Amino acid sequence: MMAFTFVDGLLFSVLSIFIVITLIILIIFLISPLKKLSDKQKPIDTHKKITDYDMMVAALIASIEFRKTTNKEPFLKSIKELNNEDL
Numbered sequence: 001m002m003a004f005t006f007v008d009g010l011l012f013s014v015l016s017i018f019i020v021i022t023l024i025i026l027i028i029f030l031i032s033p034l035k036k037l038s039d040k041q042k043p044i045d046t047h048k049k050i051t052d053y054d055m056m057v058a059a060l061i062a063s064i065e066f067r068k069t070t071n072k073e074p075f076l077k078s079i080k081e082l083n084n085e086d087l
Contacts, residue, residue: 055081 063074 052081055079 059076059079063076066072066074
Protein backbone atom coordinates (compact mmCIF):
# COMPACT_ATOMS: atom_id res chain seq x y z
CA MET A 1 0.00 0.00 0.00
CA MET A 2 1.29 3.42 -0.96
CA ALA A 3 1.37 6.30 1.53
CA PHE A 4 -0.41 9.49 0.59
CA THR A 5 1.75 12.35 1.85
CA PHE A 6 0.70 15.83 2.83
CA VAL A 7 2.34 17.33 -0.28
CA ASP A 8 0.44 14.91 -2.53
CA GLY A 9 -2.82 15.85 -0.83
CA LEU A 10 -2.05 19.56 -1.09
CA LEU A 11 -1.23 19.24 -4.80
CA PHE A 12 -4.44 17.30 -5.40
CA SER A 13 -6.50 19.88 -3.45
CA VAL A 14 -4.99 22.88 -5.26
CA LEU A 15 -5.55 21.22 -8.63
CA SER A 16 -9.18 20.43 -7.74
CA ILE A 17 -9.82 24.00 -6.55
CA PHE A 18 -8.31 25.37 -9.76
CA ILE A 19 -10.55 23.12 -11.89
CA VAL A 20 -13.69 24.17 -9.97
CA ILE A 21 -12.88 27.89 -10.21
CA THR A 22 -12.15 27.53 -13.93
CA LEU A 23 -15.50 25.82 -14.49
CA ILE A 24 -17.35 28.52 -12.53
CA ILE A 25 -15.69 31.28 -14.59
CA LEU A 26 -16.54 29.41 -17.80
CA ILE A 27 -20.19 29.11 -16.75
CA ILE A 28 -20.32 32.83 -15.92
CA PHE A 29 -18.96 33.75 -19.34
CA LEU A 30 -21.43 31.45 -21.08
CA ILE A 31 -24.47 32.72 -19.15
CA SER A 32 -23.76 36.48 -19.24
CA PRO A 33 -24.65 36.93 -22.98
CA LEU A 34 -27.91 35.06 -22.40
CA LYS A 35 -28.75 37.35 -19.51
CA LYS A 36 -28.41 40.40 -21.78
CA LEU A 37 -30.88 38.87 -24.22
CA SER A 38 -33.52 38.45 -21.55
CA ASP A 39 -33.27 42.03 -20.22
CA LYS A 40 -36.50 43.80 -21.06
CA GLN A 41 -37.88 47.09 -19.92
CA LYS A 42 -39.96 46.75 -16.82
CA PRO A 43 -43.19 48.72 -17.00
CA ILE A 44 -43.39 51.56 -14.54
CA ASP A 45 -46.10 51.16 -11.95
CA THR A 46 -48.19 54.20 -12.85
CA HIS A 47 -50.83 53.59 -10.19
CA LYS A 48 -48.49 54.89 -7.51
CA LYS A 49 -47.76 58.12 -9.40
CA ILE A 50 -51.32 59.06 -10.34
CA THR A 51 -52.54 60.96 -7.32
CA ASP A 52 -56.13 61.86 -8.15
CA TYR A 53 -59.05 60.99 -10.39
CA ASP A 54 -58.46 63.86 -12.85
CA MET A 55 -54.91 62.72 -13.56
CA MET A 56 -56.14 59.19 -14.27
CA VAL A 57 -58.82 60.47 -16.66
CA ALA A 58 -56.30 62.68 -18.44
CA ALA A 59 -53.87 59.77 -18.85
CA LEU A 60 -56.61 57.49 -20.18
CA ILE A 61 -57.90 60.06 -22.67
CA ALA A 62 -54.37 60.85 -23.86
CA SER A 63 -53.61 57.16 -24.36
CA ILE A 64 -56.88 56.61 -26.27
CA GLU A 65 -56.13 59.56 -28.56
CA PHE A 66 -52.57 58.35 -29.09
CA ARG A 67 -53.89 54.89 -30.02
CA LYS A 68 -56.37 56.38 -32.49
CA THR A 69 -53.87 58.62 -34.27
CA THR A 70 -50.78 56.38 -34.42
CA ASN A 71 -52.32 52.88 -34.18
CA LYS A 72 -49.54 51.93 -31.74
CA GLU A 73 -49.74 50.82 -28.13
CA PRO A 74 -49.14 53.72 -25.72
CA PHE A 75 -46.54 53.44 -22.97
CA LEU A 76 -46.88 55.91 -20.14
CA LYS A 77 -43.44 56.92 -18.89
CA SER A 78 -44.39 59.69 -16.51
CA ILE A 79 -47.21 61.99 -15.61
CA LYS A 80 -47.04 65.36 -13.89
CA GLU A 81 -49.75 67.57 -12.50
CA LEU A 82 -49.53 71.18 -13.65
CA ASN A 83 -50.64 73.97 -11.36
CA ASN A 84 -51.41 77.58 -12.23
CA GLU A 85 -47.87 78.47 -11.16
CA ASP A 86 -46.42 76.11 -13.77
CA LEU A 87 -48.23 77.79 -16.68
